[in-house]
Amino acid sequence: MSAILDVRNLSIEIETDNGPVRVLDRFNLQLAEGEIHTLVGESGSGKSLLAKAILGFINPRWKITADRLWWRHYDLLALNAAQRRIVTGRDMAMIFQDPSSYLDPNDKVGAQLRESIPSGELSGVYLKRRADRQTRAERLLHRVGIKDTADVMERYPHELSEGLAQKVSIAMAIAHNPKLLIADEPTTAMEPSTRGQIYRLLAKLSAGQGMSILMITQDLTAVIPESQRISLIYCGQLMETGPTEEVMQAPYHPYTDAMLSMSLSGQDIAPKTRLPTLSGAIPTLQHMPIGCRLGPRCPYARRACIDQPPLSKKQQVQFACHYPLHDGDEND
Template sequence: MLSPPQPQALLRIENLRVEFGRFPAVDGLDLSLAPGELLGIVGESGSGKSVAMLALMGLVDAPGRVSADRLEFQGQDLLRLNARERRRLIGRDIAMVFQDALSSLDPSYTVGAQIAEVLQTHLGLRGAAARQRVVELLELVEIPDAARRAEAYPHQLSGGMNQRVMIAMAIACGPKLLIADEPTTALDVTIQAQIMELLLRLQREQGMGLLMITHDLAVVAEMAQRVAVMYAGQVVETGPLPALFDAPRHPYTAALLAAIPEHNRGARRLAALPGIVPGALDRPAGCLLSPRCAQVQGRCRSERPALTNEGVRCFFPLPPAARLEAQHGQ
């Protein structure tokens, strides 16, 4: 009996590398995303999360070099697109919400004019039709008095309002893939929750695939269906939620979870992973985590582990008892 055909992945990345000189900011990244799926990407600063997504968007300029065995969106090879084809795709079918909305918006134009430019470029909307759609989009992202706010300049709006404008701009053409890169970094806690709730609602209502880059493991645990944990430009563990957070197999994932304040109640000190993510001059020959890993063994210092079919990049994955112990910082 023939098995039913598998649905085509919305996004498929294999062996993505982004190099600046000799430094691999992204070092052999493998990721896939199904249509309508929400994938969380987590890791410390310097892990390559944002650079990988900028490479996907075609926003890595010289001297950066991008290469991949496969970089496909809906079966289309993104590396083979010419500049015109990429401009037609990016902003329409693939869109991105950046960390700092105020620095991403043009201070010389009203927010309505900037959204209208997207509508004109990709959908050909002009005049009254474009103005009406701008107001509809601002209302969709829950900006009050949308018609008046469309005439405001970015400096006249709060950080939360500007982030909503960025989201409105990103979803203006009904993208199939939305990348949200730390979309609440510069916002206070109350506004962060509102923005995350808005993104989740829009993702569900519009059936978008969503790549959520964040440092906040609690947000990922609550929102995402799968998670990819990145370290030093590589995915070190990936799998479905909540199973992966309940029983992490990679020492780095366990260390991230152990550092969550909720897991340190009653402890004298917050659990922390010593050291920093390696840079261009201190990249280990073996496992990239080996200088910081409490479970390091001789093989780890000389060999570089591959990502297994089980979704973990480690020669000595944590056994169940050790995973629970690492999580609770005992």
Template sequence: MNLLDIRNLSIELIGKHENTLAVDRVSLSMKEGEVRGLVGESGSGKSLLAQAIVGVLDDERWKVSADRFHWQGKELLHLPIEERKAIITKDVAMIFQEPMSCLDPTTPIGEQLEEAIGTEGLSGYFWQRRKQRKEEAIKLLHKVGIKQHTICNKSYPHQLTEAVCQRVMIAMALARQPKLLIADEPTASMESTNQGQIFRLLASLNQLKNMSILLISHDLENITHWTNTITVMYSGQFVEAGTTDQIFNKPLHPYTQALLDSSLNANSNLPAKSRLMALPGSIPILQHLPIGCRLGPRCPRAQQACVKAPKVKSYHGHQVSCHFSLKDTY
């Protein structure tokens, strides 16, 4: 049984006259202990999909619907909001992309981290539990690589670097020992050395705690070293999904191939100051989305049939949503 099983999830931005379809019938599944990458350009709907999973989208601005939204076999969309939030808060944690905007600027880091620690594992009177929370908070900071815990605990978010705040966010996410950790660009503000440390930390959590991880990134090449499976999105639509080896070595969708062609390794032999390989144009804005396949205006293989949304095809577990995939080229 899948830990998370979503079928045909759609997210609409509610407008005065009509709604805008930001995420269009995307499916996603996660098994226990799986590390799945979710890849796409900025604006492809990756973060929106993650926020829909953890239930933090504003109901007055966004409408979420799905044919299936199962967590451990339980349909979440049919549950009352409070019951749904109780399940998600207990079992799912998310590391947001901008830590400075997620941390409370009026409260010291130590207090915020202690508040995130659940009551499970705490015992004794309230003053004993308070001491246990402090000790657990220090352990969490050490676990994410913050050695000067005294300084960090007394500091406010604006007194720390963005990289340290990101580590604090990871510590808060780990405080309740979630079954699924959603990491939205967890190393975006870090140097390459620190990025490796964070990825190794997430890998160890996966191996030692059997924690499932949904790793969101715009860099396909970077996350191939850490994931088992990868899902690719473009402009709110599902593009391709498969094992990391399938996606990296035999991509079936032109967009996935373009992501690989634009990587630094693929362009390592280019002369100095040469342009990297890239698709023409840019990702469409929500107000002017193309009909059918949203990659159509930029796709080198586009034909008349692309004005209709393609159906998902599966080749031995390797799924692709394209009328003219690259399957015949292999």
């Protein structure tokens, strides 16, 4: 299956007091049509920066380079700002971990939802277009699992539960039928039952309309069964990527293995048991390690790790490690 989003060796450099720092370091990501791809990494690993680079939410002070940043048949880096907005505005959408950052607290839900519906999809005179907007808004709420549409549309965002507010933000995001939906930690701090509802909803939307989803999370327990592929990122570097089931059952990279060990879902943990964790902490921008950036925290690190390892491939899994946990010496 060919990729509709193809990111090759994407780097982002920002200026600091100590000079430029490469916060995203030659990152690779491919996403097929209708695929759910999960991007996992600790806080500060560069996940949201990648999303912003794809969507074009770019700070003028960033220096962005890539061998390829293609969306369908568009070279995104070759487009000017106006062209980029047209393409991403038409084909892409994003939902955030905090619905309040997406919803206007001063307007009722119905008004915001109606406004998110593209005018080009409406026809007829003013009254007919207004009625059509209302009907489409109600249908959007139905699609995201909200039954009492009349009540919800008359509420302000602060009057909604967290789960309900996130469903409304998803309805607004899919109003123009995007081909790519980026979900940036959409269930952070939610109750498990609400989190499950949001995940099932996103999977249903992907299957129902062939929408690709890039699911961003820092928790491997949040990887939903419908996720076809998974990528792990640390300090802006790609650690491992491949089919979700293969990566999670037999990881090659020590970082993936550590993240799995820290995911305690379904395990019985005795009281006062020391939880598995990586030693140390994520380095600051001013003190990024050379070579493999996991090196100072990796239990398997050796002298060779001061050189950044190339991507190696074993079957359908790619990983960047000089000393993988299993045999994987077939280079990509």
